[in-house]
Amino acid sequence: MPQLRKDPVVGRWVIISTDRAKRPTPREHKRNSPRNGPCPFCEGNEGLTPPEIMAYRAAGSSRESPGWTLRVVPNKFPALMIEGELDRRGEGVYDLMNGVGAHEVVVETPNHETNMGALSEKQYEEILWAYRDRILDLRKDKRFRYVLIFKNQGSEAGATMEHTHSQLIALPIVPRTVTDELVGAQEYYKYKERCIYCDIVRQEIEERARVVSENENFAVICPFASRFPFETWILPKRHSSYFEHASKQEYVDLSRSLRETLIRLNGSLNDPPFNYIVHSMPFEETEDGHYHWHIEVMPKLTQVAGFEWGTGFYINPVTPEEAALSLREIAL
Amino acid sequence: MPQLRKDPVVGRWVIISTDRAKRPTPREHKRNSPRNGPCPFCEGNEGLTPPEIMAYRAAGSSRESPGWTLRVVPNKFPALMIEGELDRRGEGVYDLMNGVGAHEVVVETPNHETNMGALSEKQYEEILWAYRDRILDLRKDKRFRYVLIFKNQGSEAGATMEHTHSQLIALPIVPRTVTDELVGAQEYYKYKERCIYCDIVRQEIEERARVVSENENFAVICPFASRFPFETWILPKRHSSYFEHASKQEYVDLSRSLRETLIRLNGSLNDPPFNYIVHSMPFEETEDGHYHWHIEVMPKLTQVAGFEWGTGFYINPVTPEEAALSLREIAL
Numbered sequence: 030m031p032q033l034r035k036d037p038v039v040g041r042w043v044i045i046s047t048d049r050a051k052r053p054t055p056r057e058h059k060r061n062s063p064r065n066g067p068c069p070f071c072e073g074n075e076g077l078t079p080p081e082i083m084a085y086r087a088a089g090s091s092r093e094s095p096g097w098t099l100r101v102v103p104n105k106f107p108a109l110m111i112e113g114e115l116d117r118r119g120e121g122v123y124d125l126m127n128g129v130g131a132h133e134v135v136v137e138t139p140n141h142e143t144n145m146g147a148l149s150e151k152q153y154e155e156i157l158w159a160y161r162d163r164i165l166d167l168r169k170d171k172r173f174r175y176v177l178i179f180k181n182q183g184s185e186a187g188a189t190m191e192h193t194h195s196q197l198i199a200l201p202i203v204p205r206t207v208t209d210e211l212v213g214a215q216e217y218y219k220y221k222e223r224c225i226y227c228d229i230v231r232q233e234i235e236e237r238a239r240v241v242s243e244n245e246n247f248a249v250i251c252p253f254a255s256r257f258p259f260e261t262w263i264l265p266k267r268h269s270s271y272f273e274h275a276s277k278q279e280y281v282d283l284s285r286s287l288r289e290t291l292i293r294l295n296g297s298l299n300d301p302p303f304n305y306i307v308h309s310m311p312f313e314e315t316e317d318g319h320y321h322w323h324i325e326v327m328p329k330l331t332q333v334a335g336f337e338w339g340t341g342f343y344i345n346p347v348t349p350e351e352a353a354l355s356l357r358e359i360a361l
Numbered sequence: 362m363p364q365l366r367k368d369p370v371v372g373r374w375v376i377i378s379t380d381r382a383k384r385p386t387p388r389e390h391k392r393n394s395p396r397n398g399p400c401p402f403c404e405g406n407e408g409l410t411p412p413e414i415m416a417y418r419a420a421g422s423s424r425e426s427p428g429w430t431l432r433v434v435p436n437k438f439p440a441l442m443i444e445g446e447l448d449r450r451g452e453g454v455y456d457l458m459n460g461v462g463a464h465e466v467v468v469e470t471p472n473h474e475t476n477m478g479a480l481s482e483k484q485y486e487e488i489l490w491a492y493r494d495r496i497l498d499l500r501k502d503k504r505f506r507y508v509l510i511f512k513n514q515g516s517e518a519g520a521t522m523e524h525t526h527s528q529l530i531a532l533p534i535v536p537r538t539v540t541d542e543l544v545g546a547q548e549y550y551k552y553k554e555r556c557i558y559c560d561i562v563r564q565e566i567e568e569r570a571r572v573v574s575e576n577e578n579f580a581v582i583c584p585f586a587s588r589f590p591f592e593t594w595i596l597p598k599r600h601s602s603y604f605e606h607a608s609k610q611e612y613v614d615l616s617r618s619l620r621e622t623l624i625r626l627n628g629s630l631n632d633p634p635f636n637y638i639v640h641s642m643p644f645e646e647t648e649d650g651h652y653h654w655h656i657e658v659m660p661k662l663t664q665v666a667g668f669e670w671g672t673g674f675y676i677n678p679v680t681p682e683e684a685a686l687s688l689r690e691i692a693l
Binding site for chain 2: 038039045108120123177200207210232252254342348
């Protein structure tokens, strides 16, 4: 059973999960391409994954068989186990609990696409609806406090399978970075009685220098204090704390914004490896005036991860203004 | 001029330094080996670095010439500039200041060693004294609040030069991770009236499962909530907040602990790339009961840096107990 362990000084939780070491390493991931053996994420190979959690399917097609457009399955090498109680306990100065949680894979297309930029707007919409459906289902489980949704594209960004997919981890704890954002946004709200993210969107749209694109409902910007070259955030213009509370039209517009952003990054940076992460409010909080959900996209371009790992302090050789300019210039 | 920019939500400072993009990339770093051209860190090539800041030298040898055992020079591609005023200012919701600071390189040996593990105990002592001398000098400059001392070994850990060296960045701000440690340690102290790190050392030495080694003055442990496989911390047994306040005997014992730790890591993991970071108290604080300086060593083994970058949430496939066992078994 994996364990969740808490650093006693800074309160950071870590999953210690020895079974994960058995999964394919990025170096081996080419073996899953059709040339080298069957890809478990391709249509027709449904039997190679753990049993399907949900799928969007053509009428008449049946579970665990072809006919789907998007499919959610458990991660074959889960970082956390879905069964069991948390059993929170102490060991002297330390705190730990059982590694209970969900670890799922969203297979974004039945075809062996290796770049998410190749998917259609309709497919992006399905991906976002799938995130929402899974969050709404998982938040019924009272053991969980947060669902982390993220994508690793490219082995340098941590992907072990090349067939385009995203991941979801339901957690009995709130990740430290989310807590930091909540606390920071709360402090600003206390002082100004405004949402800091709303103020950011307003200022960026007025100044334009860091705006990549915008539509009716979303602004895409390279953030003022970007940690990484070409870091890009997608922020809803309407204030809302939860990703899963977006409207139908907002998901349509977000599909466009996300797809265009990835196409621009592919164009500016020649199909870079990247991660994106959905930042949303923890379940136990309620929709409020200060926290504002958003998506952070981080291309992984350089060996920036030297001392940055241990210090939370970043050196970025590309200004967000230059990055935004380059991204704006890409023809869609 | 580089800029220091602050994330308005979480308060994280980032250096935006476009000149850094011109430095050699890790892929090119082999060009600096003697086979492929002169290494600026080798004895005899003193003219290839910016002017020497300090050196430990044989009597009679002179500046910028052979005869040294350790040499400190400015980084040729500094992330921050030593000249100028901070000029703290706002731009709407954002805060920024000029990228003023020192960025220095500690060349640890005149010979072209590419692995720090090859150095003698005496050389480790000189390295630690050099860190101390530079901190004591830089803290006289009232613009600076923190000196970050770190080492990148191996291109995968961010090193661009193979000749073994460490780096030092003097900063007008305190890195967020240091602030987090200070706040966490203060909270524990308020509650228990004891230092959390002292309690950790006491518990680890009693339990032994995560102890790699110890001597009179230092304990080497794999931390309970290790973020990375084989993450290893070196903690002084005597409570002290500042690295630069250690005694002569403590530097001798730390040299042994650090050297042995790197030899053990080399033995267990076949000369892995790694980073280490010295964690010490910010200048403006005073020696106190709660903060406890230490060194964190982080081997860079796998593509763990997927979503971990953006969430501060880590999945570690190796337990610290297994890592400590493996490290203990290495013959020195």
